[in-house]
Amino acid sequence: MDEFVVxxxxxxxxxxxxxGYTSNLIERFKSHNYYGTKGYTIKYRPWEVIHVEFFSSKAEALKRExxxxxxxxxxxxKNIISNL
Structure with a gap:
């Protein structure tokens, strides 16, 4: 059974x-921080994961995202960030 993470x-x-959302948070995080060569996230490295939510379907994850x-x-x- 697949699991999706927002x-x-x-x-x-x-x-x-x-x-964002993904079915593989570890690899996605590596992509944002190290491997990716284009897109929004490469300009603002390094990133840290500050919140995750798990879903059993892609549709639920996309809705939450x-x-x-x-x-x-x-x-x-903003509330999460202000409490860091």
Whole structure:
């Protein structure tokens, strides 16, 4: 059975956050921090994982990721960051 993870990354150095989903958090994290050669996240390395949520379906994970990228979800993320 596949498991999907919605994650929030934070770059202390640049005060940026990134929200995504994956079925393999460890490899995805390595991609954001080390292996990736293009995209938003390479500009703000290093990243740390500040929040994860687990889902049993891709559809649930995508729904949560979308929510976190909208108004109320952004507030949720701001609260996490302010408590770091």
């Amino acid at each position: 994650y929030i990354l934070y770059s202390k150095q640049f005060h940026k956050n990134y929200t 979308k929510y976190l990228k909208m108004g109320a979800g952004r507030e949720f993320i």
